[in-house]
Amino acid sequence: MKVEFVEKNFTEVKSDVLILALTTEDAEPASKKDPTPKFVSLFRDSAGELKRALSGSNFTGDKGQQVTLYPEGRHRVAHLIGLGQRSQVTVEKLRRAAAAGIKAPRAGNVSSVLLSVLGPTVEQISDYDTVHSILEGAILAAYKFDKYLTQNRKKASLSKFTVALKGVKGDIGRKAARDAASVCESVYLTRDLCNAPANDMYPEVLAGIALKIAKKYRLHARIFDEREIRRLKMGGLLAVNSGSKRPPRFITLEYRGKPTSKDWYAIVGKGITFDSGGISLKPAANMGEMKMDMSGAAAVLGTIQNLASLKIPVNVVGIAPSAENLPGGSAYKPGDVLTTMSGITIEVDNTDAEGRIILSDALHYAQRYRPKAIIDLATLTGACVVALGQHATGMFGTGEDVMAQLKEAGEKTFERVWQMPIYEEYEKQIKSDIADVKNVGGRWAGAITAALFLKRFVGDYPWVHLDIAGTAMLEEETDYAPKGGSGVGVRLLTQFFKQISS
C-alpha cells in the first residue's frame, strides 16, 4: 500500500479517480448572475464540461450529498462529497466523506485514488488531523477480506492513496500520511486476524503472529506453551482449553518506547479463537461468528505493532491468553471448581462464560509489571451488545483518570466508549457457595457482573475493562468498516497512548 501527501492543488495531480470533499460554502453560486457553484472554476481546463455535468444535479455540498461526474482531462472520474457547513466540519465527517468516495461506483478496476478537500484548513481542525482523517476514512473503507476467494476475486484493488492539499505544510502533511498509513495497516492486521476462520486461526497461530511482529519491530515476545502455562498454575486458561485438541498459548509482547522510564502499561486481550460455549453449548445459529472471539487479543497485537511503528514514547506490554472453547471428553464442566494463578477459586456455572476465566489468569499475570494501569479488551458479553449495540464499547473500571483519557480518545477516533457502573451491590450475584467467586451472575446486568468478576483479579492497580462484544464483530457495515472484524481498539488505544505520552 502506498500512501502519500503532496503539497499541490488537486488539479495539478493526475489520477483516474478524484474524491473531492467540499462544504456548502464551496458550492455557493459564483455570483448573483452566475449560478455555477464556486468550486467549478477550480477545475479550470474541464470547468466547461463540469458545469454541464453538474447542471440539474442540485449539488449544494450538504452533508451526505454525493455526485459522480466524468469530466475530461486529468480526472476520469470525480466524486464530489458534501461536508455540510464549513463551521460544522469534524474529523469524523472528513473520514466519512473520504469513505463515501471510496465506496462510490468507480469506472473499472482502479488501483489509485486522489483525495482532496476544499477549504482544506477549516479553523477547527489542524492540518495534521485533516490529512490523517481523510486517509483513515479512505484506507479503512477500502479494506476487503478476500484472502479465501479463489474465483471472482477482483484483480486490482486500491493500493495507492494520494492526498493533495495546497496550503498544508509538506512535512506536516507527509507525517500525517505516514501515521495514517501505519495505523490503518495495524487495523487491517487486526481485522484480518478476526476474520480468519478458526481452522486457520488457533492459539499457536496467534502466538506466531506475535512473534512475527516482535521480529519486525525488534520487540520482546514471550510465548508460554502448555507446560509453562501449567507451571505458572494458570488453572483458568487450562480449564477453558481442556476440551480442545489444540494446545493453549499465553502471549506477551513488550514494547519499550521509553527506555528511560520504568513505568509500564498493560493491555490485555481475550484470545478465544473459537467459542462454541463448551459443554454449555451455544445455539447453532451464527455460531461461526465466534471465530472472532479473539478480537481483544487481535486489537492488543495491532496496537503494539502500531505503537512500535509510530515510536510512541511509552512502555506497554501486550498480554493475550489464547484458547479454544470446545466441548469434548476432557472439557471442563459446569460445577467444576478451578484454581487460578492468583489462588482465587472459581465455581464454573456455565462453560460459555469462558472469557472472564482466561482473563483472570492474564490480569493476575499483568500485575508482574507493576503497571500504571491495566486495560483489558474482550468480546465478553452478549449483554453488552444488548445494552449498547455496535456503536459504543462498554467501559468499566477503577482507573478514573484512565477512563477520562479513554473517553477523550474515543471521541477523537470515533471508537467511542460508554462508561457503565460497577456498584458493589451487584457483587452478590457472583457469590459462590463453595468457591471464592462464580463465573456467571444471573440474568440481569450481565456485562456488569462480568466486569465485577474481572475486578477480583487486578489487585489494587488502576484498571479499565472494555467490553467490545458489540463493536469488534460487526453485524452490519459502518461508514468505513465492513461487516465482520472492525479492528476496534487499535485506533482508540493508539490515541490514548499518544495523549498520555505528550
Ligand code: BES
Ligand atoms: N464470546 C461471548 C460473548 C459474545 C456474545 C460476544 C455475542 C459477541 C457476541 C462470551 O464468551 C459468552 O458466551 N458470554 C455469555 C455469558 C453468559 C453465559 C453468562 C453471554 O453473553 O451469553
Ligand code: MN
Ligand atoms: Mn462464551
Ligand code: ZN
Ligand atoms: Zn467468548
